Amino acid sequence: MLDRDPGCAGRIQLQFFTPVDLMPHIERGALRPIAVASGKRLASLPAVPTLAELNIEGFESPTWFGLVAPAGTPPAIINYLHAQIERAKADPEVAQRLARAGVESESLTPEQFAAFIRKEVDHWAAVVKESGTAIE
Secondary structure, eight states: OEESOTTOTTOOSBOOOOHHHHHHHHHTTSEEOOOBOSSSOOTTSTTSOBTGGGTOTTOOOOOOOOOOOOTTOOHHHHHHHHHHHHHHHHSHHHHHHHHHTTOOOOOOOHHHHHHHHHHHHHHHHHHHHHHTOOOO
16 A cells, blocks of 8 residues: 655555555545555455556465364354354345455355465465574
């Protein structure tokens, strides 16, 4: 995101944020999105290109949210929670609010979401290792 003030006035000039946090600021013209870090354009910001479209290749970091439960939670409870979340997302008012906030909802089964999280952990662990970052 790029601050619209050309003098910057001590403001952040460039920052990665989630659309959820920024949509009100974008809508009122306080911030101007310059690109999204997802693999495809966002429905809520259709005119904003992806980083790849701007020839910034090899960087993709979409924002995602999900609900998790403690290890060992019985599958019946996980499946019940999943069904309730899907039911809520299907409600037109909830869907409209999510869309207005810039949230593009994707439905994954609990098993698919667990696999997605494992893939994300592996990916970012490799990024941290390659960067040489260490905890002091």
